[in-house]
């Protein structure tokens with residue numbers, strides 16, 4: 001329990017902010033007999049959350065709808081996840097701004113003395129201008145999150161090449177016996193249906209709702225919310241088998257090799273990596289879809305071979321490939 005001064009010191013907020021949050025009905029600190037406020041640990045968590053969301057540009061009424069105070073575990077997870085996603089989006093926005101500034105500096109250094117510098121800068125700024133993040137932008141960006149509750153039935157059941165590829169992966173995994181497994185971009189862990197019992201599986205995905213669905217189906221699976229592009233490799237165990245199915249084609253070409261690299265690093269030396277995904281066999285098709293980045297099969301094979309591996313390719317359909325990669329010792 002803490003008084004106003006202690007809360008302000010600990011959370012870097014002002015007494016006025018606390019008063020506003022209370023007046024707006026966002027927090028309800030207990031009153032002592034002398035009428036002083038007494039903040040509980042729950043109040044502190046709420047205040048911290050409000051501060052982050054305010055900082056990100058959420059309005060008080062938006063925050064009110066996010067904070068419901070009789071929280072279940074999943075509601076707490078949702079609340080933390082929203083903050084995480086909002087911060088993540090802001091970091092990306094800052095990174096874009098940083099790149100833009102770097103670009104401007106380089107453009108100006110290269111420009112001639114008689115060019116109008118203001119015009120150059122204004123042109124670049126208009127090109128990259130984006131409005132401030134708000135709740136709807138963040139929620140709408142969560143495609144996979146929205147798909148999670150009915151992912152397989154609604155989106156993948158009729159996709160025969162997908163089903164065929166999953167079956168083939170299952171056959172391969174079945175033949176491998178007892179091992180440690182990591183599934184990257186696991187979705188709802190459809191791969192482990194019928195073969196996941198008792199297996200030591202670590203499931204990684206950037207979508208919390210996907211992981212919660214996985215956990216519902218397979219409570220013994222260890223899950224980790226992470227992004228394959230930014231995860232801290234050293235904090236992960238190295239598994240005997242690492243699988244990644246249908247994730248890479250959601251990652252832009254400019255990042256796909258980095259993702260592949262990290263997938264390899266999650267596997268122990270001598271272990272096996274299985275990467276299954278939608279692909280183009282003809283490299284000329286690269287970039288023909290602006291939203292999905294089908295793997296260019298031969299290019300990816302060549303890249304994987306540079307990484308001290310043996311690589312075999314199996315096509316399960318015209319546009320479906322499995323890379324079977326052995327990490328050499």
Ligand SMILES: C[S@@+](CC[C@H](N)C(=O)[O-])C[C@H]1O[C@@H](n2cnc3c(N)ncnc32)[C@H](O)[C@@H]1O
Nearest residue numbers: 144185186187190205206207227228245246247
């Ligand atoms: C099409 S689903 C495939 C799910 C599952 N592997 C399957 O075959 O049913 C792609 C999954 O990759 C996840 N994903 C996309 N980009 C990711 C990233 N950068 N890091 C980790 N997971 C990612 C998505 O959240 C989604 O669950």
